Amino acid sequence: xxxxxxxxxxxxxxQDYVGTEEPVGSKALTERHNLGVSPATVRNDMAALxxxxxxxxxxxxxxxxxxDKGYRLFVDxxxxxxxxxxxxxxxxxxxxxxxxxxxxxxARTVRLLAQLTRQVAVVQYPSLTRSTVRHVELLALAPARLxxxxxxxxxxxxxxxxxxxxxxGEASLADLRARLNSRVANRRFADVPSxxxxxxxxxxxxxxxxxxxxxxxxLETLVEENEERLMIGGTANLTRFGHDFPLTIRPVLxxxxxxxxxxxxxxxxKDPGVTVRIGHENAHEGLNSTSVVSVGYGxxxxxxxxxxxxxxxxxxYPGTMGAVRAVARxxxxxxxxx
Amino acid sequence: xxxxxxxxxxxxxxQDYVGTEEPVGSKALTERHNLGVSPATVRNDMAALxxxxxxxxxxxxxxxxxxDKGYRLFVDxxxxxxxxxxxxxxxxxxxxxxxxxxxxxxARTVRLLAQLTRQVAVVQYPSLTRSTVRHVELLALAPARLxxxxxxxxxxxxxxxxxxxxxxGEASLADLRARLNSRVANRRFADVPSxxxxxxxxxxxxxxxxxxxxxxxxLETLVEENEERLMIGGTANLTRFGHDFPLTIRPVLxxxxxxxxxxxxxxxxKDPGVTVRIGHENAHEGLNSTSVVSVGYGxxxxxxxxxxxxxxxxxxYPGTMGAVRAVARxxxxxxxxx
DNA sequence: GCCTGGCACTCTGCGCGTGCGAGTGCCAGC
DNA sequence: GCTGGCACTCGCACGCGCAGAGTGCCAGGC
Numbered sequence: 176x177x178x179x180x181x182x183x184x185x186x187x188x189x190q191d192y193v194g195t196e197e198p199v200g201s202k203a204l205t206e207r208h209n210l211g212v213s214p215a216t217v218r219n220d221m222a223a224l225x226x227x228x229x230x231x232x233x234x235x236x237x238x239x240x241x242x243d244k245g246y247r248l249f250v251d252x253x254x255x256x257x258x259x260x261x262x263x264x265x266x267x268x269x270x271x272x273x274x275x276x277x278x279x280x281x282a283r284t285v286r287l288l289a290q291l292t293r294q295v296a297v298v299q300y301p302s303l304t305r306s307t308v309r310h311v312e313l314l315a316l317a318p319a320r321l322x323x324x325x326x327x328x329x330x331x332x333x334x335x336x337x338x339x340x341x342x343x344g345e346a347s348l349a350d351l352r353a354r355l356n357s358r359v360a361n362r363r364f365a366d367v368p369s370x371x372x373x374x375x376x377x378x379x380x381x382x383x384x385x386x387x388x389x390x391x392x393x394l395e396t397l398v399e400e401n402e403e404r405l406m407i408g409g410t411a412n413l414t415r416f417g418h419d420f421p422l423t424i425r426p427v428l429x430x431x432x433x434x435x436x437x438x439x440x441x442x443x444x445k446d447p448g449v450t451v452r453i454g455h456e457n458a459h460e461g462l463n464s465t466s467v468v469s470v471g472y473g474x475x476x477x478x479x480x481x482x483x484x485x486x487x488x489x490x491x492y493p494g495t496m497g498a499v500r501a502v503a504r505x506x507x508x509x510x511x512x513x
Numbered sequence: 514x515x516x517x518x519x520x521x522x523x524x525x526x527x528q529d530y531v532g533t534e535e536p537v538g539s540k541a542l543t544e545r546h547n548l549g550v551s552p553a554t555v556r557n558d559m560a561a562l563x564x565x566x567x568x569x570x571x572x573x574x575x576x577x578x579x580x581d582k583g584y585r586l587f588v589d590x591x592x593x594x595x596x597x598x599x600x601x602x603x604x605x606x607x608x609x610x611x612x613x614x615x616x617x618x619x620a621r622t623v624r625l626l627a628q629l630t631r632q633v634a635v636v637q638y639p640s641l642t643r644s645t646v647r648h649v650e651l652l653a654l655a656p657a658r659l660x661x662x663x664x665x666x667x668x669x670x671x672x673x674x675x676x677x678x679x680x681x682g683e684a685s686l687a688d689l690r691a692r693l694n695s696r697v698a699n700r701r702f703a704d705v706p707s708x709x710x711x712x713x714x715x716x717x718x719x720x721x722x723x724x725x726x727x728x729x730x731x732l733e734t735l736v737e738e739n740e741e742r743l744m745i746g747g748t749a750n751l752t753r754f755g756h757d758f759p760l761t762i763r764p765v766l767x768x769x770x771x772x773x774x775x776x777x778x779x780x781x782x783k784d785p786g787v788t789v790r791i792g793h794e795n796a797h798e799g800l801n802s803t804s805v806v807s808v809g810y811g812x813x814x815x816x817x818x819x820x821x822x823x824x825x826x827x828x829x830y831p832g833t834m835g836a837v838r839a840v841a842r843x844x845x846x847x848x849x850x851x
Numbered sequence: 852g853c854c855t856g857g858c859a860c861t862c863t864g865c866g867c868g869t870g871c872g873a874g875t876g877c878c879a880g881c
Numbered sequence: 882g883c884t885g886g887c888a889c890t891c892g893c894a895c896g897c898g899c900a901g902a903g904t905g906c907c908a909g910g911c
Contacts, residue, residue, distance in 0.1 A: 216854055219854090236902075316648070428748050556875070557883090573875075573892095574873070574891045575874070
């Protein structure tokens, strides 16, 4: 177990390194933070911290920089979440309130996050699985061809073309439309399967095939995961990453283009609160020198999707966590209102 | 007017520079291209080309590199469009045919373009203004609140909530829905306004306000320009841009995040064929050291949207133009089929 | 026992001077 | 109008030395 002072030394190292981007030495530490001890003492502590793997030297006779493990300890034990100031919160709220539709909400959120954190922002569209159905619409495109349109409470619209096994009359269509809506409107997606299970039985024998097809298409749409979309922004902030450019940002840009990778990344965060994954904790190789700060957000109490930022492991964790948390909270509010 | 040989020298310079990324000197030129003359002669030609502003020296006693003006001449007079090979064309077709919906088509197109050209790809979603209406659907959300859903032939779905001035009965709704569709289905957006103009007159006086409101919402949706979306990809290719990194790519990344800028950029290309805008020809400052190769594409004979790539002015123009043209052609085919 | 000041050592980064090579411009000759 | 030759100009890579920052260790003091 590390002594209290050593933890303070680690905290000071992280703070200084994040601020200056340069390895920090014992002397500079004692000057900037009043630790109440001399550089020599700090050096001993640093040696101990290095033995434990919390900090490292880029090369002999340079200052120390935190390791992933060091950042982890910092985030878990040494730093809180820095709350946004009141003016900041107002600005967030104002900016998000101007949104006109779901796309706009997401777009604004991305922009906002990128600006606040000066990092790359990733926002997942509100996912289907947790939301509720606002309306289901059925249109006849042809006698044996329907279009199914699903409208969710978060304003998302999904459409699917359904090829029917047999022609489906206008009357049956109206009937199905009405029955469907009376059963599933304002119900949660998760509840839909059991609610529509017995619907085919209410129809004439010749229509049952079509009804079943429509229902299974509907259920497929509900669970469809690969339709999960996300938006990213602030990639220009990658240019502030480091000095050794191309090598560092190339894999990051590549990873950011893989929606799958990003969705997995956000999905991994199970915590109800803000989740931080540091450096090698990220499964994807290209992101081994980045940290991901993410959190769920939702229109009610429940999380329907995630958002977060990707930045260098050397980032301002308290500030970033604060910004991410605040933005998530306000997006949730906006979604609940609309 | 430049002599034939001088044009050849310019062409050789462009080709070599694009290949090597290094200023090209007179000796190297005569070695790689058999111009039939000595380096000294080439030097005279180069001096002339420099006087005319087609090439420049980064510094005294270095080789020459083409200027924007030089590239312009090269593109206009000296280079054709390099057609794709048969296997390449097949690969494009196969890749695009796997798409399941519009989003997927666009996503695949972006990927493909980025891979083929090894540059940043930009694809605009098929725009509304040129396409036709497949179906208009009206749903009652509340007695005086409707949802208008517009489905286009390119598979795009737009929805709007309409607040009515007065409650609108189920019968009137069905009536309006039927009339609307019989008039506008399969008609081009541009024709819709004149086709629905007199619709309110067919309704009872008390419903006319609502009908007008619905119609104006529909028309707004049709012309809505800010709803134009686009997708970009291949930003990782920016890392191959040059040596002087952060400075060069930062503004480019920033520009790429401004949808407005990109839409304008693509919109500027008026030509029916492939359009090339080189360096300072791009209005946006951040793109002054890039070239944009773009072309319209569409499901029928007509262009409904644009796509293109953004890359360094030092790019393989014939190859890029060929790839862009080929991809546009096949996307058009795919859209027409679906 | 822990902290402290001192000291010798190590390593990086930077400025400077040098030599090399690539490329040019010009000129006289064919 | 083309060619070969020649002197000249730069930029760049390399090597050197120096200063500065930082460390580890040790002996002494609270």
